Amino acid sequence: xxxxxxCGDWRASYRADTTIFPxxxxxxxxxxxxxxxxxxxxxxxxxxxxxxxxIGFLGIAALGLNILVGxxxxxxxxxxxxxxLGAFVSAYLHERYHVPxxxxxxxxxxxxxxxxxxxxxxxxxLKGLYLxxxxxxxxxxxxxxxxxxxxxxxxxxxxxTESPVLFGFAFDRDESYFYLTLAWVIIMFTAAxxxxxxxxxxxxxxxxDHYLSAEMMGINLAYYRTLSFGxxxxxxxxxxxxxxxxxxxxxxxxxxxxxxxxxxxxxxIGGLGSVMGSLMxxxxxxxxxxxTQMGADLLAGSSIDRALKLGASISxxxxxxxxxAIILFLIFEPDGLARRWRLIKAxxxxxxxxx
Amino acid sequence: MDTSLLLQLTLNGLxxxxxxxxxAMSFVLIYKASQVVNFAQGEFLLVxxxxxxxxxxxxxxxxxxxxxxTLVFMMLFGLVLQVxxxxxxxxxxxxxxxxxxxxxxxxxxxxxxxxxxxxxxxxPPIFAMEQVRVLGLEVQTVYLASxxxxxxxxxxxxxxxxxSKHGLAMxxxxxxxxxxxxxxxxxxxxxxxxxxxxxxxSAVAGVVVGVVNGVSSALSFYGIKVFPAVILGxxxxxxxxxxxxxxxxxxxxxxxxxxxxWLNWGNMFQIAPFYGLVLILLIKPYGLFGxxxxxxx
Numbered sequence: 001x002x003x004x005x006x007c008g009d010w011r012a013s014y015r016a017d018t019t020i021f022p023x024x025x026x027x028x029x030x031x032x033x034x035x036x037x038x039x040x041x042x043x044x045x046x047x048x049x050x051x052x053x054x055i056g057f058l059g060i061a062a063l064g065l066n067i068l069v070g071x072x073x074x075x076x077x078x079x080x081x082x083x084x085l086g087a088f089v090s091a092y093l094h095e096r097y098h099v100p101x102x103x104x105x106x107x108x109x110x111x112x113x114x115x116x117x118x119x120x121x122x123x124x125x126l127k128g129l130y131l132x133x134x135x136x137x138x139x140x141x142x143x144x145x146x147x148x149x150x151x152x153x154x155x156x157x158x159x160x161t162e163s164p165v166l167f168g169f170a171f172d173r174d175e176s177y178f179y180l181t182l183a184w185v186i187i188m189f190t191a192a193x194x195x196x197x198x199x200x201x202x203x204x205x206x207x208x209d210h211y212l213s214a215e216m217m218g219i220n221l222a223y224y225r226t227l228s229f230g231x232x233x234x235x236x237x238x239x240x241x242x243x244x245x246x247x248x249x250x251x252x253x254x255x256x257x258x259x260x261x262x263x264x265x266x267x268x269i270g271g272l273g274s275v276m277g278s279l280m281x282x283x284x285x286x287x288x289x290x291x292t293q294m295g296a297d298l299l300a301g302s303s304i305d306r307a308l309k310l311g312a313s314i315s316x317x318x319x320x321x322x323x324x325a326i327i328l329f330l331i332f333e334p335d336g337l338a339r340r341w342r343l344i345k346a347x348x349x350x351x352x353x354x355x
Numbered sequence: 356m357d358t359s360l361l362l363q364l365t366l367n368g369l370x371x372x373x374x375x376x377x378x379a380m381s382f383v384l385i386y387k388a389s390q391v392v393n394f395a396q397g398e399f400l401l402v403x404x405x406x407x408x409x410x411x412x413x414x415x416x417x418x419x420x421x422x423x424x425t426l427v428f429m430m431l432f433g434l435v436l437q438v439x440x441x442x443x444x445x446x447x448x449x450x451x452x453x454x455x456x457x458x459x460x461x462x463x464x465x466x467x468x469x470x471x472x473x474x475x476x477x478x479p480p481i482f483a484m485e486q487v488r489v490l491g492l493e494v495q496t497v498y499l500a501s502x503x504x505x506x507x508x509x510x511x512x513x514x515x516x517x518x519s520k521h522g523l524a525m526x527x528x529x530x531x532x533x534x535x536x537x538x539x540x541x542x543x544x545x546x547x548x549x550x551x552x553x554x555x556x557s558a559v560a561g562v563v564v565g566v567v568n569g570v571s572s573a574l575s576f577y578g579i580k581v582f583p584a585v586i587l588g589x590x591x592x593x594x595x596x597x598x599x600x601x602x603x604x605x606x607x608x609x610x611x612x613x614x615x616x617w618l619n620w621g622n623m624f625q626i627a628p629f630y631g632l633v634l635i636l637l638i639k640p641y642g643l644f645g646x647x648x649x650x651x652x
Contacts, residue, residue: 133632137633261457323465
């Protein structure tokens with residue numbers, strides 16, 4: 001029985017310590033999970049699929065932010081601006097230079113990473129709340145730039161774009177786009193999981209845990225802080241590009257401060273410093289408005305609904321729920337859904353001796 | 356060159372800047388006392404202004420009574436927020452605390468939109484809308500009154516910290532929490548008090564802006580304008596906050612002047628303080644009057 005790791009720490013070599021899959025069965029379980037997801041278009045309707053696609057590209061961007069916030073300990077309140085930059089760059093490359101969309105997506109990621117490095121270089125000197133305030137300024141400056149740069153973003157009207165096409169096959173339906181998103185999710189999450197096993201990943205964590213000690217051990221602080229900003233922007237750019245080619249439209253107003261805060265919410269709810277947690281956080285943040293909507297629909301027509309005008313003010317209600325979820329998680333579950341997931345796994349593993 | 360416009364904008368900048376200064380001061384108060392960066396400062400203005408508006412229009416109270424009730428409400432509001440949300444987060448990393456205040460900000464902004472709607476609503480007329488000539492400029496009495504209120508609050512702060520016992524306890528806590536505790540200062544009480552005072556003072560600023568421009572969710576933008584002001588002045592300096600606020604007020608109005616006269620880019624008014632903010636962070640991250648943080652391992 002190799003399904004379960006015995007309790008206690010049995011890792012005796014570096015190889016065992018850095019492995020992604022502690023047992024053979026955990027690898028099989030993950031592959032099975034991916035296989036199950038591949039069957040999703042056969043089971044789900046359009047609405048559920050669109051939710052899954054949303055979770056996919058938001059999860060990629062949230063993972064980027066988690067590498068910055070959760071692994072490196074640098075905070076950023078401007079993630080949505082980079083997400084938007086990726087969306088616009090990809091759309092612009094396709095329309096202006098007729099680059100195939102499938103190529104546009106990684107190119108947008110690389111370009112956004114480059115811009116992120118430029119913003120990250122001055123940010124490398126800052127940390128904590130100073131960095132939070134600086135990235136807040138970056139958010140407003142980039143937003144202002146988007147609104148100003150008509151040639152790039154289409155201004156107030158927004159920019160239309162097209163679906164990806166591969167050898168004449170268009171990813172223009174939810175079913176096909178789902179597979180594209182899934183592929184990118186697998187690529188980006190595998191890359192992040194492997195980054196954390198590498199020398200660079202350990203350096204990032206060291207910078208977070210104690211930056212002065214890290215510097216004494218020879219870790220170049222400025223280099224790794226800037227690098228982390230670049231990686232976060234890369235993920236945001238790819239997520240944004242996937243967003244643009246899914247909605248076939250990107251508008252300036254979408255990438256506001258509230259969206260940035262939602263990304264931070266995903267990271268916190270999912271669990272700071274957890275790769276899979278980012279995806280869970282994104283799923284939570286995508287499902288939250290839907291659940292709110294369902295709750296409001298359930299009450300529709302009742303006296304509560306009439307007294308509180310639920311139907312008319314559902315958009316405010318959604319914002320409130322986001323704010324409340326962030327606060328409640330911070331107070332009651334600061335390590336996020338990832339920890340809850342570990343606890344559930346441990347409960348089943350130790351059942352019935354869970355204490 | 357349009358000299359009278361420049362003068363008018365400078366005066367505007369001064370008046371708005373004083374209000375920024377007041378809000379920045381209450382932001383610094385919280386930061387100094389409890390090391391919490393409050394991203395929900397703008398929502399204090401918003402909540403205060405709406406509550407006062409509600410007392411005046413729905414309950415038809417006279418201004419002084421409605422205003423007094425608002426201040427009492429805001430005091431309780433600040434206390435409850437500190438005790439319920441911020442106290443459990445003591446000892447958590449900076450990012451958690453920042454995120455909690457951001458969450459509070461979203462929550463209350465959406466709540467206010469839900470209760471009071473998204474459109475700006477004017478206060479019932481309180482002061483006669485007269486024009487006064489100051490140095491050859493037409494100035495509304497409301498603006499002068501707001502300037503007076505700002506100065507009054509600042510003087511009040513000065514007295515509170517210099518002369519009162521509670522102010523001394525707060526300064527002691529800001530200096531060193533453990534030392535203050537060992538001298539009999541109740542640190543949790545000081546934290547709660549700082550939030551209460553900050554909420555009250557912000558609400559005064561919110562009501563003043565509401566009386567001048569009408570109440571709307573745009574008020575919460577004052578909370579974001581606070582950041583350039585406090586970074587400029589130094590995060591832990593009350594004098595610096597006031598000065599930073601005035602500078603930001605002047606900066607945005609002058610940017611507006613330059614923009615309207617020569618550049619015609621539009622929106623410079625909103626965005627100029629943030630360029631200033633980035634510049635300051637690069638050159639002098641501890642601001643004009645802030646204490647430089649020396650770290651030891």
